[in-house]
Amino acid sequence: xxxxxxxxxxxxxxxxxxxxxxxxxxxxxxxxxxxxxxxxxxxxxxxxxxxxxxxxxxxxxxxxxxxxxxxxxxxxxxxxxxxxxxxxxxxxxxxxxxxxxxxxxxxxxxxxxxxxxxxxxxxxxxxxxxxxxxxxxxxxxxxxxxxxxxxxxxxxxxxxxxxxxxxxxxxxxxxxxxxxxxxxxxxxxxxxxxxxxxxxxxxxxxxxxxxxxxxxxxxxxxxxxxxxxxxxxxxxxxxxxxxxxxxxxxxxxxxxxxxxxxxxxxxxxxxxxxxxxxxxxxxxxxxxxxxxxxxxxxxxxxxxxxxxxxxxxxxxxxxxxxxxxxxxxxxxxxxxxxxxxxxxxxxxxxxxxxxxxxxxxxxxxxxxxxxxxxxxxxxxxxxxxxxxxxxxxxxxxxxxxxxxxxxxxxxxxxxxxxxxxxxxxxxxxxxxxxxxxxxxxxxxxxxxxxxxxxxxxxxxxxxxxxxxxxxxxxxxxxxxxxxxxxxxxxxxxxxxxxxxxxxxxx
Amino acid sequence: xxxxxxxxxxxxxxxxxxxxxxxxxxxxxxxxxxxxxxxxxxxxxxxxxxxxxxxxxxxxxxxxxxxxxxxxxxxxxxxxxxxxxxxxxxxxxxxxxxxxxxxxxxxxxxxxxxxxxxxxxxxxxxxxxxxxxxxxxxxxxxxxxxxxxxxxxxxxxxxxxxxxxxxxxxxxxxxxxxxxxxxxxxxxxxxxxxxxxxxxxxxxxxxxxxxxxxxxxxxxxxxxxxxxxxxxxxxxxxxxxxxxxxxxxxxxxxxxxxxxxxxxxxxxxxxxxxxxxxxxxxxxxxxxxxxxxxxxxxxxxxxxxxxxxxxxxxxxxxxxxxxxxxxxxxxxxxxxxxxxxxxxxxxxxxxxxxxxxxxxxxxxxxxxxxxxxxxxxxxxxxxxxxxxxxxxxxxxxxxxxxxxxxxxxxxxxxxxxxxxxxxxxx
Numbered sequence: 001x002x003x004x005x006x007x008x009x010x011x012x013x014x015x016x017x018x019x020x021x022x023x024x025x026x027x028x029x030x031x032x033x034x035x036x037x038x039x040x041x042x043x044x045x046x047x048x049x050x051x052x053x054x055x056x057x058x059x060x061x062x063x064x065x066x067x068x069x070x071x072x073x074x075x076x077x078x079x080x081x082x083x084x085x086x087x088x089x090x091x092x093x094x095x096x097x098x099x100x101x102x103x104x105x106x107x108x109x110x111x112x113x114x115x116x117x118x119x120x121x122x123x124x125x126x127x128x129x130x131x132x133x134x135x136x137x138x139x140x141x142x143x144x145x146x147x148x149x150x151x152x153x154x155x156x157x158x159x160x161x162x163x164x165x166x167x168x169x170x171x172x173x174x175x176x177x178x179x180x181x182x183x184x185x186x187x188x189x190x191x192x193x194x195x196x197x198x199x200x201x202x203x204x205x206x207x208x209x210x211x212x213x214x215x216x217x218x219x220x221x222x223x224x225x226x227x228x229x230x231x232x233x234x235x236x237x238x239x240x241x242x243x244x245x246x247x248x249x250x251x252x253x254x255x256x257x258x259x260x261x262x263x264x265x266x267x268x269x270x271x272x273x274x275x276x277x278x279x280x281x282x283x284x285x286x287x288x289x290x291x292x293x294x295x296x297x298x299x300x301x302x303x304x305x306x307x308x309x310x311x312x313x314x315x316x317x318x319x320x321x322x323x324x325x326x327x328x329x330x331x332x333x334x335x336x337x338x339x340x341x342x343x344x345x346x347x348x349x350x351x352x353x354x355x356x357x358x359x360x361x362x363x364x365x366x367x368x369x370x371x372x373x374x375x376x377x378x379x380x381x382x383x384x385x386x387x388x389x390x391x392x393x394x395x396x397x398x399x400x401x402x403x404x405x406x407x408x409x410x411x412x413x414x415x416x417x418x419x420x421x422x423x424x425x426x427x428x429x430x431x432x433x434x435x436x437x438x439x440x441x442x443x444x445x446x447x448x449x450x451x452x453x454x455x456x457x458x459x460x461x462x463x464x465x466x467x468x469x470x471x472x473x474x475x476x477x478x479x480x481x482x483x484x485x486x487x488x489x490x491x492x493x494x495x496x497x498x499x500x501x502x503x504x505x506x
Numbered sequence: 507x508x509x510x511x512x513x514x515x516x517x518x519x520x521x522x523x524x525x526x527x528x529x530x531x532x533x534x535x536x537x538x539x540x541x542x543x544x545x546x547x548x549x550x551x552x553x554x555x556x557x558x559x560x561x562x563x564x565x566x567x568x569x570x571x572x573x574x575x576x577x578x579x580x581x582x583x584x585x586x587x588x589x590x591x592x593x594x595x596x597x598x599x600x601x602x603x604x605x606x607x608x609x610x611x612x613x614x615x616x617x618x619x620x621x622x623x624x625x626x627x628x629x630x631x632x633x634x635x636x637x638x639x640x641x642x643x644x645x646x647x648x649x650x651x652x653x654x655x656x657x658x659x660x661x662x663x664x665x666x667x668x669x670x671x672x673x674x675x676x677x678x679x680x681x682x683x684x685x686x687x688x689x690x691x692x693x694x695x696x697x698x699x700x701x702x703x704x705x706x707x708x709x710x711x712x713x714x715x716x717x718x719x720x721x722x723x724x725x726x727x728x729x730x731x732x733x734x735x736x737x738x739x740x741x742x743x744x745x746x747x748x749x750x751x752x753x754x755x756x757x758x759x760x761x762x763x764x765x766x767x768x769x770x771x772x773x774x775x776x777x778x779x780x781x782x783x784x785x786x787x788x789x790x791x792x793x794x795x796x797x798x799x800x801x802x803x804x805x806x807x808x809x810x811x812x813x814x815x816x817x818x819x820x821x822x823x824x825x826x827x828x829x830x831x832x833x834x835x836x837x838x839x840x841x842x843x844x845x846x847x848x849x850x851x852x853x854x855x856x857x858x859x860x861x862x863x864x865x866x867x868x869x870x871x872x873x874x875x876x877x878x879x880x881x882x883x884x885x886x887x888x889x890x891x892x893x894x895x896x897x898x899x900x901x902x903x904x905x906x907x908x909x910x911x912x913x914x915x916x917x918x919x920x921x922x923x924x925x926x927x928x929x930x931x932x
Contacts, residue, residue: 081554405849420864423831433855433872438846441875444857450864 027298027499030268033120033238037157038104040097042241046070049211052097052158056180056214059187069200069210076204082367083396083428084336086272086309094274096212098239099159117161120236121154124265150230150261151176155246157239158214165229172228174258175220179247182218189220193251197280197317197344205276205311205338209245213278216246221256221287230259230486235277237266237297237308243274250280252287254320259290259486264333266298270306272335277312285320285347290328294489296496297333302391304363307335314341318350321376325351328484330493331358331366332500340398342371345379345407352381355484357493359500360393360425369399369430374407374440383414386478389425390501396428403440410439416446419477421470421501471498513547516565517645520548523567524653530620535632539651542636546645555642558822558854559764559793564646564738569682569708572734572761579926581673582702582728582919588671589613591658595676595706596683598656602675610664611697616657616686627659627688634714634742638768641828642797647740647766650712654686661690662697662721669698669724674705676732681706687713691721691749698913699723704730704760709737719746719773725753726916728923729763733790736762747773747802754911756920757784757792758927764793771798771805771833781810781910783920785900785927786819786851793822794842800828800863804835812907813844814900815851816931825870826858833863840870845877845903847896877903893932900928 040051049070053063078089102114151165153176160178169176175186183190200210217233237244252258266273275297283289291314300307310333316325327341337360343352354370372381387395397416418427429446451473459469475482475497482490482497509517521543526536548565549556563570591613592602598615606613619625632651638644660670672687683706691697695718705711717723729737737760743751757763769778784792798807813821823842844853853874861868877899885895904924911917 408849418859418861420861420866423834423862423864425864426860426862428861429857429859429870431855431857431872433857433874434852435844435846435854435874436852437849438851438876439849442873444855444872445869446857446859446871447867447869448859448861449867 027268029124029265029296030298032267033116035114035116035238036101037098037239038101039095039239042095043092044096044212048096052212052214055097056183058180058183061191062183065195066211069207072201073204073207073211076207078204082338082398083394084338084365084367086336089274089309093241095239095242096245097214098157098242100156103159103161113162117156120156121234124234124236150232153178153217153233155215155233155235157237157242157244160215160217168228173222173225174227175218176231177218179216179218179249182249186220189251190218190249193280193282194249197282197315198278198313203313206278206313209247209276209278209313213245213247216248216277219250219258219260221252221258223254223256225256227256227258230261232261232263235262235264237273237275240269241271241273243276246277248277248279250289251282252284252289254284255286257288260292261486261489262291262293263296265296266308268298268301268306270301272306273308275308275310279312279314281316281325283316283318283320283323283325286322287320288324289316290326290486291316292485292489293329294492294496295329295331295333299333299364300335300362302362304335308333309336310334310339312339314339315344316342316352317344318347318352321347321349323347323350326353326484327370328355328481329357330485330489330496331356331368332496335364337366337368339368340370342373343381344373344375345381346375348376349378350376351379354383354385355481356385357388357478357481357497358386358395359388359497360390360395361500362391362393364393366394367396367398369397371400372402372412374403374410374412377406377408377410379407379410381412384480385416386481387416387418387427388421388474388477388501389418389427390421392424394426394428396430398430400432400434401442401444402434403436403442405436408437408439412442414444417477418448419474420448420450470501474501509547513550516550517543517547519567520565526652527620527655531623531625531628532619532631536652539632539635539648542639542648543645543652546643546648548645548649558824559791563736563762564708564764569680570736571679572707572732572736573679574676575704575732582923583671583700586669586671586915588669588700590671590673592673592675593656593685593705595678595681596656596685596709608666608668610662610666610695611670612661612663613670614659616659617655619659626661626690630688630690630714630716634716634744635712635740637770638742644740644766646710646738647712650684650686650710650740654684654712657686659688660699662695662723663692665696669700671700671702674701674703674709674730676704676706676730676735679707682708684710689713689715689723691715691717691723693718694720696722697724699725701726702728702730704732704735705737707735709735709739711737711739713741715741715743715751717743717745717749717751720748721746722750724912726911727755729755729757729760731759733759733761735760738764739766741767743769743778745769745771745773745776745778747775749773749776751778752910752912753780754907755782756923757782758923759786759790760792761789762791764795766795767797769798769807771800771802771807774803775805776802777806779808779810779910781907783812783904783907783924784821785814785924786816786821787931788817788819790815790819792820793824795824797826798828798838799830800833800836800838801830802833805833806837807839808910809840810907810910811842812904813853814847814904815844815853816847818850820851821853823855823857823872826860827868827870829861829863829866829868831862834865836863836866836868838866838868842872843903844874845900846874847877897925897928897932901925
C-alpha cells in the first residue's frame with residue numbers, strides 16, 4: 001500500500017475517507033512504549049514460579065498449585081498434531097515476567113497509574129478513563145448512555161494496570177478485577193473454580209500457563225444479576241522476548257448474564273513472541289455468557305518474520321440446566337494460532353455457540369476451531385466458522401462434536417466455509433464427529449471456494465478497485481459471524497477483515 | 507524415530523509368524539515392503555489414524571476364530587454371466603474357477619509370477635501401495651505387499667464381454683488370508699470387476715489399480731455375511747487423464763471391517779467415485795477410510811457413504827480430499843451419513859479437507875440421526891405397516907450410495923440384498 005502515500009483523492013472522495021484507508025493499511029499497533037521495565041530472569045524453573053507468585057503476593061496454596069503445575073509440565077511434550085510449523089521454541093529463552101517499574105507499588109486508583117501507560121492505551125484506542133464508550137464507534141456520542149458502558153481491565157505484559165468502573169460494578173454485586181487481586185481478595189471463589197474447567201494437566205500450554213500465569217481478569221456475576229455493562233480486557237505485549245501468560249476466570253452464577261470482550265495487540269518485532277493464555281468460564285443454571293475476542297496480535301511481517309505464537313486454551317462449562325455460552329472470535333493476528341474455544345454442555349437444555357472468522361495472510365498459520373461436548377439432554381450447539389486464506393498462509397478448522405450416549409435429543413449444526421485468495425495458500429477442515437445416541441441429530445457441512453469472479457466483476461464494474469471489491473465480498477462471506485459480535489467489535493472486525501487481506505490481491 | 511516398545515514387539519511377533527515368498531520378479535518389491543513395515547510398525551490404538559477402530563485383532567499373530575456361516579441364500583452375482591475366479595480361504599481354487607481366458611483381458615495368478623523374471627505387473631506391484639504410504643502410513647498394506655502369496659494380476663486391454671467375479675469362500679474357522687491383486691487398465695479399455703464373499707476368518711486384501719488415459723474401471727464389492735469375520739482391505743487407484751474409476755462396496759455384517767481407499771489423480775479431467783453402503787447389527791464395526799489426492803486439473807471426485815446401524819453397531823468414516831497446489835478446477839464432493847436405528851449404536855466421523863489451490867469447489871457434509879418420524883408417519887397413514895415403512899425409509903436413505911453403481915442389474919441385486927437383510931430383522 002505504499003502507493004497510498006502518493007495517492008490523490010478522486011473527485012467526490014473526501015479526505016476523511018482517504019485518511020481512513022491510509023490508517024488501516026498497515027498493522028497500526030506495531031509501535032512500542034518506551035517504559036522502564038522490571039524483568040524476572042530469563043527461563044522457567046521453580047524459583048521463577050515462586051517469584052511470580054511472590055510478586056503477586058499470593059497465599060501459600062496458590063504457590064503450591066503453581067509448583068505442582070510446573071512439576072507436571074516438565075514431564076509433558078509439546079503437541080505437534082496441529083497443522084502449523086514453527087521453529088522450536090526455547091522455553092528457557094523467554095522472560096516469564098515483565099512489569100513496568102512504575103507498577104511496583106500498586107496504584108490505588110487509575111489517577112495514580114503512570115501516564116505513559118495510560119497514553120499507551122489511549123493510543124490503542126482504549127483510554128482507561130471511565131469513559132462511556134470505546135472510541136471509534138460512529139455515532140456513539142448520540143447513543144444513550146445506558147447500556148453503552150464498557151468496563152476495561154488492561155493487562156500490560158505481565159500485570160494488570162487498572163480496571164475501570166469498579167465502583168459501579170461493585171454496586172451491582174459484580175466482581176471484576178485482575179486475577180491476582182481476586183486471589184488475594186476472593187480466595188474462596190478462586191479456590192473453588194480455578195482449574196475446574198481447564199485442569200492443571202489439560203495440555204502442554206495450559207499446564208505451563210498454570211505454573212507461570214502472571215495476571216489476567218476475574219469476573220464473578222452473582223445470582224440473578226445482569227451485568228450492567230460490557231466487560232472488557234485489553235492485552236498488550238510490549239516488552240521484547242517476553243511471553244504473556246494470562247489467566248481469565250469468569251463465573252456466571254445462577255440466572256446471571258455477562259458479555260465479555262477481549263482484545264489484544266503487540267508491537268512489531270522481528271523475533272517471535274509467545275502467548276499462552278487460559279480462559280475458564282463457569283456457567284450455572286439459567287446463566288448466559290457471551291465471550292467475544294478480536295485477536296490482533298502482531299502477525300509477523302510479509303516475509304513471515306516475527307509475530308506472536310498464540311497458544312490458547314479456552315473452555316466454558318455449562319454446569320447448570322439451561323446455561324448458555326456464546327464464543328465469537330475474529331482471529332486476524334498472530335504468526336501461529338492454536339486455539340479451540342470449547343463448550344462442555346453438561347446441564348440439560350444448555351446451549352453452546354461458536355462463531356469464528358479466522359483470517360490468515362502472508363505466512364500466518366491458524367489452526368483453530370471448537371469442541372462441543374454434549375453431555376446433558378436436549379443440549380444444542382451451533383458452529384459457524386469462516387476461514388480465509390491469502391498469500392502463503394495456512395488456515396485450518398479443527399473441531400469436535402461429541403454426543404454422549406446420555407445426551408438425548410441433542411442437536412448440532414456445523415458450518416465451516418473456507419475462502420482462498422490466491423493459489424499459494426491452503427485451507428483445511430478437520431472435523432471430528434462422534435454421535436453415540438440416535439435421538440440426537442448432527443449436521444456438518446463444509447465448503448471451500450475462491451472469491452467469486454462474477455461478484456468481483458460486479459463490484460469492479462461499479463467503480464470499486466480490486467482490493468475494495470475483495471474486502472466487500474469477504475465481508476459478505478463473514479456476515480454471519482460479524483453479526484454475532486457486539487457493536488463495538490463489529491466495526492473493528494469489519495475494518496480488520498479489510499486490513500488483514502492487504503496486498504493479497506493481484 | 508524409534509518405534510515405541512509395544513509397537514516394536516507387536517510388529518516383530520507378527521512378522522516372525524510370516525515368511526516372505528522367495529524368488530521371481532516380485533522379490534525386490536516384497537523386501538522393500540517388508541522394510542516399510544519394519545520402519546512404520548503395525549498400527550495400534552495410539553495411532554491417530556486408528557482412533558475409532560481397534561487394530562489389535564488385525565495385527566495379532568493368530569487370527570481370531572470366525573464361524574463359517576451356512577449360506578441360506580445364494581451368493582451374490584450368482585445369476586450373472588461372469589468369469590469366476592474363486593479363492594478358498596485365500597487360496598486360488600482352479601476347479602471352482604472358470605477358464606481364465608477372456609477376450610480383452612488377461613488374468614494370471616500372482617503366484618505364477620514367482621517363476622518369471624519379467625512381467626508387466628513387476629512395475630506396478632507394491633508401487634501404488636508405496637505411494638499411498640504418504641502422508642499417512644498404512645502398515646497393513648505394506649505387510650500385504652510383502653507377504654501375499656496369492657491373488658490375480660489383471661490386464662485389461664479391451665472391453666471384455668462380461669464382468670470378472672472374484673469370489674472369496676470362507677471354509678476354515680481359523681483361516682488367515684492375505685491376497686494382493688494388481689489391475690492395469692489400458693488406454694481406452696473398460697472392465698467391470700465384482701468381488702464377493704467373506705474370504706476368511708481374517709482377511710488382509712490389497713488391490714492396486716492403474717488406469718491409463720481414457721480407461722474405465724467399475725468395481726463392485728460385496729463383503730460377506732459371516733458375522734465373526736474380520737477384514738482390512740486397501741484399494742490403491744491411480745488415474746490417468748480422462749479415466750474413470752467407480753467403486754461401490756456393500757457391507758453386511760462382519761465383526762470388524764476396515765476398508766481403505768486411496769485414490770490419486772495424476773492426469774487431467776478424470777473422474778473417481780468411491781461409494782459404500784453398510785448395514786450393521788450388534789457388535790458390527792465398520793470403518794471406511796478414504797484418501798483422495800487431486801494432483802491434476804479439472805478432476806471430479808465423489809465420496810458417498812451411508813451406514814445403517816442398530817443394536818450397538820459402530821460406523822466409522824474417515825474421509826479426506828487433498829487438493830495439491832496447481833490442481834485447479836477440482837470438484838470434490840464428500841458425504842457421509844448414518845442412520846441410527848436405536849440408541850446404542852454410534853457413528854464416528856472425521857471428514858477432512860486439505861486444499862492448496864484456490865479455483866476449486868470442494869464440499870463435504872456429514873449427518874447422523876434417527877429415522878425421520880414425519881416420513882414414517884406419512885407412510886403409516888397411507889396403510890404401510892410400520893416394519894415395512896421403516897425398511898422403505900432405510901432403503902431410501904441408502905439409495906444415494908447405491909445409485910453410484912452404473913449397472914442397473916447390479917444395483918437391483920444390491921437393493922434386493924439390503925431389503926432381505928432389513929426384513930429378516932424386522
